[in-house]
Amino acid sequence: MHEASFYIGIPGNKAKCTLCPHECIIQEGKQGICKVRSFRNEKLISDTYGRLSAIAADPVEKKPLYHFYPGKSILSLGSIGCNMHCRHCQNEDISQCIGITPASLKSYSTEDIMHRAAASGTDLVAFTYNEPVVNYEFMLDTARAMHAAGRACVLVSNGYIMPEPLGALLPYISACNIDLKAFDAAFYRKVAGARLAPVLRSMEMIHQAGKHMEVTFLVIPGMNDDRELFRKMSMYLAEKFGKSQVLHLSRYFPHYKMRLPATSMETMEALVSIAREYLEFVYPGNTGTAMDSNTYCPSCGNLLIGRNHYMVTIPGIRYGRCQQCEQQVHGKFSNQ
Ligand code: SF4
Incomplete structure (x- = not known):
């Protein structure tokens, strides 16, 4: 049993968990x-400490991260649990613990993870698949060990975490992908059972800490694709994080409790076009090869990174700069 961090005892044999903005009051048992x-x-016990539902080497593009060591493999760890309850969840079995308990999961130590990463030929580890914030303690211990060994960890998260635990984690995290579900507090309340403001606060903290951050937005027809609200979100991202902020626009397909039809390609094209008015790196996802997801130099238009599904070529970057015009490219790149 691993004691959780970030909680306080309250009278009546209860605890208040202060890890995420729900701040649950939890009774004995x-x-x-x-x-x-x-x-x-x-x-307060972290029931999933060291317990993983999945451990696999993925392309870093699958997180998705397009400007963080493109083409590299990343050892990806998932457990169970989530602090949101999205009706369109793509991993509902592990996020909502459907038919899975912590005790049914295989146990790993931080050393096991380090060895698995080395055996997979990578120095990158991602906390992903379910919401890693709720498995905070093992994530922090693993990230600390990786950091001490000169390796890098990535957080793929909904960003629903309180400032203190996020601040304690960030020194050991090199990059984040934050799933921004909507630019609409009502959407968060109704669809995810959460609030928008703490997610924006987390994104601002990550940016202020100087960490590489990419944002993913799943476009759901009629739910979060209002053009004006989407324009406001694009403007917010550019104003807060700069026009080089990477934005992934992912196409929704019906899943779990959300049965709306798939997002049309017209909507995808319209939103990509709006976002590109404000941001330099906007990538469609889940659109097959119908839409261009290559990276071009914002300065001279040179092809920097080519992508075909998870096949990546990097014809236009050398030492982090455009080979044609020498413009610094936003992100982290191997010195090729
Ligand atoms: S991490 Fe879990 S227990 Fe803690 S406040 Fe959030 S939802 Fe509640």
Whole structure:
């Protein structure tokens, strides 16, 4: 049993978890909203410490990260639990713990992860698949060990975390992909059971800490594709994080409790076009080869990175600069 960090005991044999903005009040023997943090014998326990539902080497593009060591492999770790309850969740079995308990998962140590990463030929590890914030303690220990060994960790998250734990984690994280679900507080409340403001606060903290951040936005027809709201979101991203902020626009398909039809290509094209009025690096996702997801130099138009599904070529970058015009390219690149 691994004691959780970030909680306070309150009268009546209860605990208040202060890891994420839900700030659950948990009674003895019960769990929080995320289903993986429980109060037992006067202690808050991280039920999933070291327990993983998946461990696999993926292309870093799959996270998605397009400007963070493109073409590299990243060892990706998933557990179970989530602090949101999105009706369109793509990983609902592990996020909502459907038919899976922490005890049913295989246990790993941080050393196991380090060895697995080395054996997979990568120095990158991602916390992903389910919401890693709710598995905070193992993530932090692994990230610290990786950082001490000169390796890098990536957080793929909904950004729903309180400032103190995020601040304690960020020194050991090299890059983040934040899933911004909508630029609309009502959407967050109704569809995800959460709030928008803490997600924006997390993104601003990540940016202020100087970490590489990419943002993913799943476009759901009639739910978060209002053109004016989307324009406001694009303007917000550019104003807060700069026009080089990377934005992935992912096409929705019906899944789990959300049965709306798939997002049309017309909508995808319209939103990509709006976002590109403000941002230099906007990438469509889940659109097959119908839309261009290459990277071009914002300065001279040179092809920097070519992508075909997860096949990546980097014809236009040398030492982090455009080979044609020498413009610095936003992101982290190997010195090829
Ligand atoms: S991490 Fe889990 S237990 Fe803690 S406040 Fe968030 S949902 Fe509740």
